[in-house]
Amino acid sequence: MLTQKEIFATLEMIDRQHLDIRTITMGVSLLSCCDADANAACAKVYDKITRSAANLVRVGEDIEREFGIPIVNKRISVTPMALVAAACEAEDYVPFALTLDRAAKECGVDFIGGYSALVQKGMTQADERLIRSIPEALDRTDLVCSSVNVGSTRAGINMDAVALMGRIVKETALRTADRDGLGCAKLVVFCNAVEDNPFMAGAFHGVGEAERVINVGVSGPGVVYHALQGVKGAPFDVVAETVKKTAFRVTRMGQLVAQEASKRLDTPFGIVDLSLAPTPAVGDSVARILEEMGLETCGAHGTTAALALLNDAVKKGGVMASSSVGGLSGAFIPVSEDEGMIAAAQSGVLTIDKLEAMTCVCSVGLDMIAVPGDTSAETVAAIIADEAAIGMVNNKTTAARVLPVPGKKVGDSIEMGGLLGSAPVMPVHPESSAAFIQRGGRIPAPLHSLRN
Amino acid sequence: MNAIVSVLGRDKVGITAAVCVKMAEYRINILDISMTVMQGNFTMMMVVDLEKMTAPFGEVVEACDALGKELGVSIRIQRQEIFNAMHEI
Numbered sequence: 001m002l003t004q005k006e007i008f009a010t011l012e013m014i015d016r017q018h019l020d021i022r023t024i025t026m027g028v029s030l031l032s033c034c035d036a037d038a039n040a041a042c043a044k045v046y047d048k049i050t051r052s053a054a055n056l057v058r059v060g061e062d063i064e065r066e067f068g069i070p071i072v073n074k075r076i077s078v079t080p081m082a083l084v085a086a087a088c089e090a091e092d093y094v095p096f097a098l099t100l101d102r103a104a105k106e107c108g109v110d111f112i113g114g115y116s117a118l119v120q121k122g123m124t125q126a127d128e129r130l131i132r133s134i135p136e137a138l139d140r141t142d143l144v145c146s147s148v149n150v151g152s153t154r155a156g157i158n159m160d161a162v163a164l165m166g167r168i169v170k171e172t173a174l175r176t177a178d179r180d181g182l183g184c185a186k187l188v189v190f191c192n193a194v195e196d197n198p199f200m201a202g203a204f205h206g207v208g209e210a211e212r213v214i215n216v217g218v219s220g221p222g223v224v225y226h227a228l229q230g231v232k233g234a235p236f237d238v239v240a241e242t243v244k245k246t247a248f249r250v251t252r253m254g255q256l257v258a259q260e261a262s263k264r265l266d267t268p269f270g271i272v273d274l275s276l277a278p279t280p281a282v283g284d285s286v287a288r289i290l291e292e293m294g295l296e297t298c299g300a301h302g303t304t305a306a307l308a309l310l311n312d313a314v315k316k317g318g319v320m321a322s323s324s325v326g327g328l329s330g331a332f333i334p335v336s337e338d339e340g341m342i343a344a345a346q347s348g349v350l351t352i353d354k355l356e357a358m359t360c361v362c363s364v365g366l367d368m369i370a371v372p373g374d375t376s377a378e379t380v381a382a383i384i385a386d387e388a389a390i391g392m393v394n395n396k397t398t399a400a401r402v403l404p405v406p407g408k409k410v411g412d413s414i415e416m417g418g419l420l421g422s423a424p425v426m427p428v429h430p431e432s433s434a435a436f437i438q439r440g441g442r443i444p445a446p447l448h449s450l451r452n
Numbered sequence: 453m454n455a456i457v458s459v460l461g462r463d464k465v466g467i468t469a470a471v472c473v474k475m476a477e478y479r480i481n482i483l484d485i486s487m488t489v490m491q492g493n494f495t496m497m498m499v500v501d502l503e504k505m506t507a508p509f510g511e512v513v514e515a516c517d518a519l520g521k522e523l524g525v526s527i528r529i530q531r532q533e534i535f536n537a538m539h540e541i
Contacts, residue, residue, distance in 0.1 A: 002456070002532075002539060004488075004495070004497045006535060006539040008495070010534065010535055010538055010539070011458060011528070062509075062510070065509065065510050067530055067531050067533070067534040068529075068530035069530075069534060252537040252538055256534060
């Protein structure tokens with residue numbers, strides 16, 4: 001029997017600690033939409049998405065109302081578009097992006113992900129066409145998100161793709177210069193990308209997935225922060241236990257919402273993603289959790305250790321709460337989307353180098369980081385290469401979502417609004433990595449024994 | 453199907469009565485009820501049965517919102533599963 005205390009504890013989590021379901025993401029396979037004629041393929045893509053996800057937003061809103069839990073985003077992920085477009089002769093893939101955008105708007109979702117290519121070992125002609133179309137695609141669409149996988153633990157890192165992505169990120173920033181390079185916020189470069197990720201900008205529907213699937217991403221940094229305020233000064237085993245218990249509760253709610261959405265949409269339940277996803281709102285920050293553990297500012301020495309504990313405890317608590325866990329599952333550290341990270345970066349304590357170290361022990365990678373507009377394509381590529389190397393060697397997903405904001409310098413700040421937040425422009429090392437990036441080729445996959 | 457009705461706000465005469473009347477209006481049966489007033493703050497929790505509810509859930513949510521505004525308190529109705537999920541293994 002539920003007690004009044006338990007009920008009010010839940011209500012407080014929702015009201016004061018920003019507990020929410022970050023996203024219900026419907027994965028839709030577009031493999032059946034391949035066609036030699038690009039227009040026919042686009043028509044099939046539009047039909048299939050709008051048919052599959054016709055009720056997604058309505059069902060999400062119904063669940064929100066009945067359970068009294070906010071569901072912040074409803075999203076769609078699709079098969080990497082390079083695979084679908086490969087069947088057609090067209091050289092310009094932008095119409096595919098426009099089609100995704102139209103379909104997403106018709107369904108009323110917040111984002112659609114899957115304007116993607118998987119090139120960890122090599123690029124097909126279609127992959128290259130898609131990648132080269134990304135700047136225009138992101139400029140001319142509102143809801144489309146794009147991702148490119150440039151490396152994996154099994155294949156190594158495709159350095160030709162890394163070099164190309166450095167240029168593509170730069171070009172995307174320039175094409176969306178009037179919006180402070182916003183296009184780059186919708187473009188992520190992965191190593192070891194996962195096929196069932198519900199979070200943007202990196203969501204796509206992998207080829208190993210079913211026709212349709214429901215994946216749910218939970219949130220909850222505010223709840224963890226609040227729980228840790230109750231164990232001030234306690235040893236780390238108590239901290240870890242507290243995080244585990246909290247993560248269990250948060251994930252159980254995600255599991256319930258996922259099952260309910262799956263039933264109502266007559267779509268198989270895929271996974272719950274255990275990620276602690278922050279928002280720019282005060283009290284919903286991963287950085288503040290780390291500070292609550294005893295660090296004066298996020299970025300101080302000890303930050304990596306604190307994050308390692310947090311990330312692991314979130315997974316341990318969450319795994320038991322869900323029948324199927326997947327996606328990225330860990331703590332996110334997107335600078336612009338986290339009030340505490342923004343403050344730490346503005347004060348100069350949190351640097352890109354420290355963030356890179358943090359990505360060794362947590363989910364994803366260098367995320368939503370604004371860098372000066374004069375950062376060269378080679379430096380962006382080198383940042384991507386560093387992140388990919390961390391992912392490749394440690395057998396984990398890493399990514400880079402970097403915004404070289406045109407015309408902005410260190411000390412400036414950009415405002416993207418909504419969940420994307422605001423970002424202080426952070427310094428990068430001015431020394432050149434150009435000769436390194438120009439080599440091209442592949443960094444071989446790492447050895448899987450003799451691990452030290 | 454059960455739901456939890458929670459009411460929070462400044463105490464005044466007639467809150468419990470008004471909420472119960474609203475439940476009856478929609479043929480929502482009250483299974484359990486607990487209420488306390490501490491330092492002028494009113495908290496009430498009800499477990500209700502929606503089996504014979506006469507309107508869609510969304511309409512009842514809106515009616516509770518409207519009544520809450522009228523009484524100056526917050527009234528929420530949520531499916532019980534969300535609380536079970538969070539607090540029971």
